Amino acid sequence: MQPTSWIELNHSALEKNIRYLKKRIGKDTTFVSVIKGNAYGHGIEQYVPMAEQCGVKFFAVYDAFEAFRAFNVKKDGTHLIIMGMIADDQLEWVIANDISFFVFTCERLEAAIAQARLSKKKARIHLELETGMHRTGFDEEELGAIVKILKKNSRYLSIEGVCTHYAGAESIANFHRIQQQYNLFNKLCKSLKRDGITPDYYHSAASAAALIYPQTIMDMVRFGIAQYGFWPSMETKMNNLLSEHARFIKDPLKTVLSWKTRVMSLKTVSKGNFVNYGTAFLTTKNMKLATIPVGYCHGYSRSLSNSGQVLIRGRKADVVGMVSMNMFMVNVTSIPNVRIGDEVVLIGKQGDLNISVSSFAEMTKMVNYELLSRLPYQIPRLIV
């Protein structure tokens, strides 16, 4: 059955992004693909096999349910890490399937040990340290007690990682905060090492830190937004594209995702009529309008009313009137030969033009991260 709208994932764009990012971090650092938020809207089930084909062997998810979804489509030998929520009754499945997970509370540590004892299998853990984000992670003062628990229960635990997360490395306003976090992380790692805690991987950087502060790269980088082809911020982009080391003028990151639909109907509306609900748009001349069968229930925000744009027949068409639950209207008066069934690009390229996620995000006042991860699950994802 033909979908009302669909998302296309560009394999070659992903391949290029991963090759570029791997080059940036060097061959001794493990590339971890962050696929929380339904792989930032790209779709876990479609994205994991595609990224595996591009050489990714480690994926990080937010919770046990996302791990379950990734587990069902991944290859043997691909490794999963849960960075956030696991209910105690999910730990049995997590440990049985060799899935690693962040530990940031005594409660989770104790629960992991208890389950590992029951399952007769080591829990593979990454100790998350609080360095200044104040969200999750063990405080410096807790570490003495944690080390005692870790040592006493070493036969139930494999300490794979020690990690932290930076609070906004994409913005220069956070420069000092990031430096403080980096310094504290190094200090805490040294102290853990003195106490005999020596993990396989130290990791702290996500996209922005890795691309702006190379010293944060360490043994693993948890790449989210950049692998999908987006710079974490304009500052990160400029810092990279204009730096003296950059040999490129061309953006090395390529957008993986496009979102498309088709014209559902066409209508000629004479001068002086309101279009769609209410009085948001009044025709000032005779106009040809196309109805697009996507609305806010599909993730096309109401804030794009009278301000969004789409591509039809290689030309830009303005959204006129309100975006309603299932459809909106665009002005195609000056685009010749528009027909029912014509392809409509909501996000992505058509001909030489592009509706970028960032322009779309700006219009809706959302950041890339929010816009992407809000794209509904039920939109089919196709690999092209």
Ligand SMILES: Cc1ncc(COP(=O)(O)O)c(C=O)c1O
């Ligand atoms: C703990 C952790 N690591 C890595 C990432 C990936 O971040 P980014 O998408 O900026 O690369 C996130 C996302 O917010 C995160 O919460």
